[in-house]
Amino acid sequence: MAKPQELLEDNPGKTLLLLANEAIARGVLEAGVRLVALYPGTPSSEIGNNLTVMAPHIPNFYFEFSTNEKVALEVAGAAAIAGVRSMMVCKGPGLNVAADPFFSLAYVGVRAGMIIIVADDPSMWSSQNENDSRYYALMGNMPMMEPSDPIEAKSMLLEAYKYSEMFELPVLFRTTTRVNHTRAPVTFGRIPTLPQKVEFEKEPFRFVPIPSVARTRHPWLLKQVEKAREVSETSPLNFTEGEGELGIITCGVSYNYVRESLVEMDIQAEILKLGITHPIPEKKIIAFLCKHKRVVIVEELEPFIETHTRRLAQLHDVSVEILGKEQGYFSRVGEYSPRIVMEALCRIINCNTPINWEEIDDRARKIPEIPPRPPLLCAGCPHRATYYAIRAATRGKAIYPSDIGCYTLSIAPPLETADILFDMGSSITTACGLSEVTDQDVVATIGDSTFFASGLPGIVDAVYNQHRICLVVLDNRTTAMTGHQPHPGTGITGMQKKVQALDIEEVCKGLGVKYVKTVYPFESIAGLVGEVREMVKWARDNHSPAVLVSKEPCALLTAADRRREGIVLPKYYVESETCNACKRCLNRLSCPAMYMNPETEKAVIDETLCNLCGTCIAVCPQGAIKREAE
Amino acid sequence: MVRNNSNTISIAISGVGGQGVLTLAEILAKTALAEGLNVRVGEIHGMAQRGGHVVCTIRIGDGAKGPVIDAGTADLLVGFEPVETLREIHLIKKNGCVVMSSHVQYPVAVSMGQAEYPTHESILRSIGEFTDRVIEFDAMDIALKSGSSYALNMVMFGAILGTGLVPISKDSALRAIRESFPKRFEKINIDAAETGFSTVKSCL
Numbered sequence: 001m002a003k004p005q006e007l008l009e010d011n012p013g014k015t016l017l018l019l020a021n022e023a024i025a026r027g028v029l030e031a032g033v034r035l036v037a038l039y040p041g042t043p044s045s046e047i048g049n050n051l052t053v054m055a056p057h058i059p060n061f062y063f064e065f066s067t068n069e070k071v072a073l074e075v076a077g078a079a080a081i082a083g084v085r086s087m088m089v090c091k092g093p094g095l096n097v098a099a100d101p102f103f104s105l106a107y108v109g110v111r112a113g114m115i116i117i118v119a120d121d122p123s124m125w126s127s128q129n130e131n132d133s134r135y136y137a138l139m140g141n142m143p144m145m146e147p148s149d150p151i152e153a154k155s156m157l158l159e160a161y162k163y164s165e166m167f168e169l170p171v172l173f174r175t176t177t178r179v180n181h182t183r184a185p186v187t188f189g190r191i192p193t194l195p196q197k198v199e200f201e202k203e204p205f206r207f208v209p210i211p212s213v214a215r216t217r218h219p220w221l222l223k224q225v226e227k228a229r230e231v232s233e234t235s236p237l238n239f240t241e242g243e244g245e246l247g248i249i250t251c252g253v254s255y256n257y258v259r260e261s262l263v264e265m266d267i268q269a270e271i272l273k274l275g276i277t278h279p280i281p282e283k284k285i286i287a288f289l290c291k292h293k294r295v296v297i298v299e300e301l302e303p304f305i306e307t308h309t310r311r312l313a314q315l316h317d318v319s320v321e322i323l324g325k326e327q328g329y330f331s332r333v334g335e336y337s338p339r340i341v342m343e344a345l346c347r348i349i350n351c352n353t354p355i356n357w358e359e360i361d362d363r364a365r366k367i368p369e370i371p372p373r374p375p376l377l378c379a380g381c382p383h384r385a386t387y388y389a390i391r392a393a394t395r396g397k398a399i400y401p402s403d404i405g406c407y408t409l410s411i412a413p414p415l416e417t418a419d420i421l422f423d424m425g426s427s428i429t430t431a432c433g434l435s436e437v438t439d440q441d442v443v444a445t446i447g448d449s450t451f452f453a454s455g456l457p458g459i460v461d462a463v464y465n466q467h468r469i470c471l472v473v474l475d476n477r478t479t480a481m482t483g484h485q486p487h488p489g490t491g492i493t494g495m496q497k498k499v500q501a502l503d504i505e506e507v508c509k510g511l512g513v514k515y516v517k518t519v520y521p522f523e524s525i526a527g528l529v530g531e532v533r534e535m536v537k538w539a540r541d542n543h544s545p546a547v548l549v550s551k552e553p554c555a556l557l558t559a560a561d562r563r564r565e566g567i568v569l570p571k572y573y574v575e576s577e578t579c580n581a582c583k584r585c586l587n588r589l590s591c592p593a594m595y596m597n598p599e600t601e602k603a604v605i606d607e608t609l610c611n612l613c614g615t616c617i618a619v620c621p622q623g624a625i626k627r628e629a630e
Numbered sequence: 631m632v633r634n635n636s637n638t639i640s641i642a643i644s645g646v647g648g649q650g651v652l653t654l655a656e657i658l659a660k661t662a663l664a665e666g667l668n669v670r671v672g673e674i675h676g677m678a679q680r681g682g683h684v685v686c687t688i689r690i691g692d693g694a695k696g697p698v699i700d701a702g703t704a705d706l707l708v709g710f711e712p713v714e715t716l717r718e719i720h721l722i723k724k725n726g727c728v729v730m731s732s733h734v735q736y737p738v739a740v741s742m743g744q745a746e747y748p749t750h751e752s753i754l755r756s757i758g759e760f761t762d763r764v765i766e767f768d769a770m771d772i773a774l775k776s777g778s779s780y781a782l783n784m785v786m787f788g789a790i791l792g793t794g795l796v797p798i799s800k801d802s803a804l805r806a807i808r809e810s811f812p813k814r815f816e817k818i819n820i821d822a823a824e825t826g827f828s829t830v831k832s833c834l
Contacts, residue, residue, distance in 0.1 A: 015663070016663075017656070017659055017660050017663045017669065017671070019673075042675055043675065045675065046675075125674050125675075126674075126675065149670075149695075149696075177674070178672065178696070178697060178698065181672070181673045181674060181675055182670060182671065182672055182673075182696070182697040183656065183659055183669070183670065183671035183673070183697075184669070184670050184671075185663050185668065185669065253696060256695035256696030257695075257696055257698070259695050260693070260695050260696060263693065337696075337698040337700050338696065338698060338700055338703075339700035339701065355700075355701075355702045355703065356702075357700075357701055357702060360701045360702045360720055361701065361720070363720070363759050363760065364701070364719070364720040366759070367716065367719070367756045367759075368748060368752060368756065369745070369746075369748075370713055370716055370717050370748070371713060371737045371739050371740050371745035371746065371747055371748075372737065372739055372745065373646065373681075373682055373683045373713070373714070373717075373737040373738075373739075374682050374683075375647065375681055375682030376681050376682065376738060377681075378648075378681055379681075413742070413744075414742070483675070563780075583742075583743065586741045586742055586743075587742050587743070590738045590741075590742060591738075592681045592738055594741060595736035595740070595741045596736070596740075596741050596743075598747075606735070608770075608774075608779035609648075609735075
């Protein structure tokens with residue numbers, strides 16, 4: 001619904017309701033950024049989704065969906081070294097992928113402003129961990145800023161570019177899900193004209209960190225961080241507000257919860273809100289500690305600011321009570337809310353919470369059990385057919401290494417085809433490890449985008465070391481989970497240019513895989529089961545990797561195409577007289593478009609939800625599932 | 631005693647991924663902004679969208695700083711489906727208003743016989759433990775009669791305004807609908823919103 005075209009308007013003063021991710025995409029324009037590279041990852045995905053639509057309309061601007069985060073950081077880092085403003089965007093685990101260039105970039109520094117946006121995910125709404133990426137700033141000596149809402153996401157971004165250029169260092173711009181996915185009114189600023197291409201000025205003894213160079217760069221880096229700290233001391237991004245005996249230090253989205261809590265509780269406190277969280281303004285914090293007898297630290301996840309604050313109090317011999325995670329007032333797990341802040345503050349100042357939450361929790365506990373509704377493969381998802389076939393062919397007895405994408409949802413019954421997962425690409429490599437130490441068959445699954453992002457080194461490993469693994473590439477022609485971004489197999493770039501797509505079957509053959517076949521999951525379930533069996537047998541007999549590419553576009557894309565073009569196709573239905581209520585379709589497929597009529601106990605297809613894949617026809621032993629005539 | 635920033639209204643919308651919960655939240659908030667009000671929307675994307683339970687929050691008014699609505703603080707809970715309404719009922723504040731569509735969408739666990747869908751009476755009884763102000767109607771029926779199941783969220787949009795709790799005029803809401811969707815869906819969406827509005831109005 002958010003219209004990327006609106007983000008292009010040269011209309012300073014206009015106010016729009018924007019997600020922080022949209023505000024950042026607008027900020028790219030207002031900051032005069034010349035190049036952005038990223039691999040999509042929720043909760044940061046909408047930054048790229050907007051930029052890819054905007055990119056062809058911005059003169060001299062380049063945007064790409066890079067192969068993975070490491071690639072993206074290197075592409076963007078080089079641009080900033082050449083002398084244009086650049087940006088790399090990733091989710092928390094994505095920065096782990098890009099960790100290698102991250103540290104080098106800080107050593108060599110940049111000639112023009114560069115921002116690395118990292119979106120952490122407290123509560124893990126769509127991630128495999130809730131790492132606190134702020135420690136990267138500390139370990140890599142890279143300045144860091146943390147906006148608290150969509151308004152700051154843009155205004156602070158503009159400041160971050162200036163800060164980056166002041167010290168010739170990239171700035172880590174750390175957001176969290178509740179910032180990225182909050183909408184708020186954001187006001188547009190001016191759009192500058194972008195520079196044409198620049199001339200790369202050689203300076204190898206800065207930009208090639210061989211040991212002798214790196215040895216000079218490390219002290220330089222530490223000196224730059226101290227200079228950055230001086231600016232952090234006086235920056236309006238680190239400010240105090242309110243008055244009161246109690247002091248509260250906070251940053252990011254927690255700042256909003258603190259403000260709402262003080263109003264709800266009707267108490268006074270002085271807040272020190274940190275926008276620059278590395279290098280922290282030490283003098284400012286010490287002065288704040290000296291002013292208060294008790295200071296509460298409110299920050300999600302790890303005690304990052306809290307530890308710094310304790311260090312400073314000890315170093316400067318300030319007698320102050322610092323209250324936070326160390327005493328158990330706040331948790332290191334999950335995201336916060338005003339309630340969490342209020343409950344902690346009430347314990348600290350010894351008063352009742354303004355709302356009797358215990359009573360509400362008690363009442364909520366008394367509600368009779370509510371059936372769960374976890375996310376699952378969509379109706380019409382081609383992965384359902386493929387997993388059904390994999391499971392049927394191996395009778396559920398193989399090991400099923402999984403990977404990062406929608407298809408990880410196959411962990412749920414009845415498909416149950418996800419047994420082990422670390423990170424992007426690990427389906428193939430964990431399969432390699434497992435195949436060497438067990439006698440079980442190993443059938444790994446990986447998505448098409450993940451295949452290109454991090455799968456290739458695993459395939460090389462399997463081919464060269466002759467691991468007897470089976471791999472099914474679930475090729476749904478898009479990066480589905482994060483919102484349908486293109487990848488190297490789709491034939492479209494971040495600049496919306498049509499290019500030659502990389503063919504997964506050919507890539508596997510090129511890497512030396514001897515057994516590669518492309519199959520189409522909706523053609524025939526029985527055929528698919530046979531193909532999986534054959535692959536498993538071949539891998540075992542030949543002690544080498546075998547690959548099936550299961551190709552069928554994401555059901556959400558085909559459904560949207562049909563809707564856009566006004567195409568109405570014949571519907572599927574269960575012939576009630578023929579259905580003998582065996583429930584095989586319901587129990588084997590777990591399709592959200594099928595349910596049981598509570599009175600007859602027979603299966604029903606909800607035509608408003610059905611995406612017309614027809615997989616259920618093959619599963620029904622009675623032949624009760626039919627399709628309307630054309 | 632709840633002080634609750636009296637100038638702020640908190641609305642939680644609960645439903646199933648794919649029902650248009652996020653779209654409704656955005657359009658409602660855009661309309662509020664067009665009326666000159668401060669607004670915050672809280673959404674969850676990604677994994678949460680794939681047919682699972684979805685909850686979205688909208689906070690309108692000067693006191694809205696963050697997007698989150700805690701237990702016992704929602705003025706209005708909008709449920710696209712009975713158990714999804716029940717799942718978030720703890721959010722409603724004392725005497726808050728619940729608007730719920732009675733059309734059932736069975737979770738897969740129920741279809742597979744691993745869980746039971748509670749009876750309608752028991753759902754209403756549980757909701758009644760939290761508030762007496764419950765408005766219930768079949769929004770899917772209205773959507774289908776308006777021309778498409780996809781108009782379900784616009785039925786609920788009309789229903790929200792029908793409660794009179796949200797400081798947004800029906801005219802600006804209808805304008806927002808016209809501006810947000812392709813022309814060919816306009817009649818369906820407007821009909822859906824109008825019927826949702828009048829249905830709830832008649833329940834008050």
